[in-house]
Structures are given as structure tokens and as C-alpha cells.
Amino acid sequence: MTIFEAVKSTVTPRMAAEHFGLSISRNGMVCCPFHDDGHPSMKLNxxxxxxxxxxxxxxxxxFTSRLFGITALEAAQKLSADFGIQTGKPSVLAKLNRHRTQAENERLCFRVLSDYLRILEGWMTDCAPQSPDAEPDPRFAEACHMLEYVKFSVELLTEGTSEEREDVIKNLLKDGQITYLQERVKRIKEESNEQI
Ligand SMILES: [Zn+2]
Structure with missing residues (x-):
């Protein structure tokens, strides 16, 4: 189960809104935090x-990502931390990643991010909505959320100073984010192989 699935199966939009201090009426309506709303117009299903x-x-x-101006992954991590969601035992990959040197970490981060970047760039064009009111493909949504961040991180790892590279790597290793992305990329590749 991914962190996204774990969070979505545990936390409802209503629980999150309540947790973040929005006042909810009895019928599940709330003043919309995304426009200037004087009268509750948002329904929390x-x-x-x-x-x-x-x-x-x-x-x-x-909801969380828009409320705090953070990426989908950061929002999932925030919800998972705030609501104490366990996303399963540390995987074999997580255990291996604990024993890497700085150079190995840098290579790992670069490889995973470049792979992920290629996937996202593909989705950005292949999964784009065909008409303005088409239901967005979740892959397109993920690409929109993640592309800039991943691209920027790859650029820093390629052209940044050693300090910038260290920062990127430190952030990716924090909370096992790189392990999460590594598993995500692996799963996407497996899924696309199955489709062939
Ligand atoms: Zn609104």
C-alpha cells in the first residue's frame, strides 16, 4: 500500500478539515479556504x-496540498504523521538504504529521480486531459504536482554546488522519501511492463 492509499483510506476530507481547524456545519459544509467565501459553499464528502x-x-x-501550498507527497506525509498512520513495516529497500555512503546516496538519488522524471514527463503529454471537462487522469495530476520539484532536484544534483547537492540528498533521505520514490518507480515500471 502506498502512503497515498494509506492516507486516503484512513482520513476523510472532513477529518482533515476538522483537524486543521476549519469549522464544519452539521451537514458537512464549510467556508471554502480556496476562495473568498462568506457563506459555507464547500461540501465535505x-x-x-x-x-x-x-x-x-x-x-x-x-485538499491538504492546496491548503498548505505543498506537494501531494508532502501532503500525504503530513497527514500520515498528523494522524499516526503506519504504512507498513520498513521494506527491504529501506533497510538497505540505511547503510549507504554519501557517494552511493548521491548516485541512488540521481538514478531514482532521473527515472521518475522521465516517467512524469511522459505522463505530462500522454495522460493530459483531452478536453477541459474530462476527469483528470491521476497520473497527469501526479505529474503536475511533482514535475517541477523533481526536475529542479535533478538539476541541482547535476549542476549544483556540493552544498546544494548535499541538501537535496539530505531532504530525499529524510523520512525515507527516496525509498518511497524508488519503490514508486519500480512499481510503475512493473505495471507498464504488464500492460505490454
Ligand atoms: Zn471555493
Whole structure:
């Protein structure tokens, strides 16, 4: 189970809104935090939110990511920490990654990020909505959320000073983010192989 799935199956948009201090009416309506809303126009459903004022909608991760201006992954990590969600035992990859040298870490981060970047760039074009009101493909949404961050990190790892590279790596190793991405890339590759 990914951190996204674990969070979504545990935390409803309503639970998150409550947790972040928004005041919710008895019928699950709340003043929309994404537009200037004087009267509650956002409905918090079991697995998504929808604003009748500005049309904002999405799942609990989208809600949190927009509320705090953070990426989907950061939002999932925040929710998982705030609600004490366990995403399973540390995997074999996580255990291996604990014993790497700085140079190995740098190579690992670069390899995983470059792979992920190629996948995201593919999705950005291949999974783009065909019409303005088409339901967005989750892969396209992931590409929109992650592309700039991943691209920037790869650039820093390629052209940055040694300090910048160290910073990128430190951030990626923190909370096992690189392990998460490594497993994500592995799974995407397996899934696309299955489709062939
Ligand atoms: Zn709104």
C-alpha cells in the first residue's frame, strides 16, 4: 500500500478539515479556504470535497496540498504523521538504504529521480486531459504536482554546488522519501511492463 492509499483510506476530507481547524456545519459544509467565501459553499464528502462557489474539488491529499501550498507527497506525509498512520513495516529497500555512503546516496538519488522524471514527463503529454471537462487522469495530476520539484532536484544534483547537492540528498533521505520514490518507480515500471 502506498502512503497515498494509506492516507486516503484512513482520513476523510472532513477529518482533515476538522483537524486543521476549519469549522464544519452539521451537514458537512464549510467556508471554502480556496476562495473568498462568506457563506459555507464547500461540501465535505466521504472521499472528496467540492466547492459550489469556485468549483474546487479533489481528495483529502489535494485538499491538504492546496491548503498548505505543498506537494501531494508532502501532503500525504503530513497527514500520515498528523494522524499516526503506519504504512507498513520498513521494506527491504529501506533497510538497505540505511547503510549507504554519501557517494552511493548521491548516485541512488540521481538514478531514482532521473527515472521518475522521465516517467512524469511522459505522463505530462500522454495522460493530459483531452478536453477541459474530462476527469483528470491521476497520473497527469501526479505529474503536475511533482514535475517541477523533481526536475529542479535533478538539476541541482547535476549542476549544483556540493552544498546544494548535499541538501537535496539530505531532504530525499529524510523520512525515507527516496525509498518511497524508488519503490514508486519500480512499481510503475512493473505495471507498464504488464500492460505490454
Ligand atoms: Zn471555493
Amino acid at each position: 466521504e472521499d472528496y470535497f467540492y466547492c459550489f462557489g469556485c468549483g474546487a474539488k479533489g481528495d483529502v491529499i489535494e
